[in-house]
Amino acid sequence: MNPLKKLWQKLHFALTGRFLCDTCRYDYGDACRRPQRPNAKTCPDYKPGK
Numbered sequence: 001m002n003p004l005k006k007l008w009q010k011l012h013f014a015l016t017g018r019f020l021c022d023t024c025r026y027d028y029g030d031a032c033r034r035p036q037r038p039n040a041k042t043c044p045d046y047k048p049g050k
């Protein structure tokens with residue numbers, strides 16, 4: 001993953017305390033099978049839009 005993207009995601013969690021999955025469009029049903037779901041702090045597949 002792009003290191004800047006990863007850093008930004010970590011910063012987002014540090015500032016908001018919210019996991020990426022909370023706002024990710026793949027956080028439904030079987031759309032995402034990543035082990036870090038639903039508490040991802042960094043994720044290469046994160047897409048906003050939930």
Ligand code: SF4
Pocket residue numbers: 020021024025026027028032033034036037038040043044045046047
């Ligand atoms: S793609 Fe990543 S951020 Fe989105 S739901 Fe899955 S683990 Fe969470």
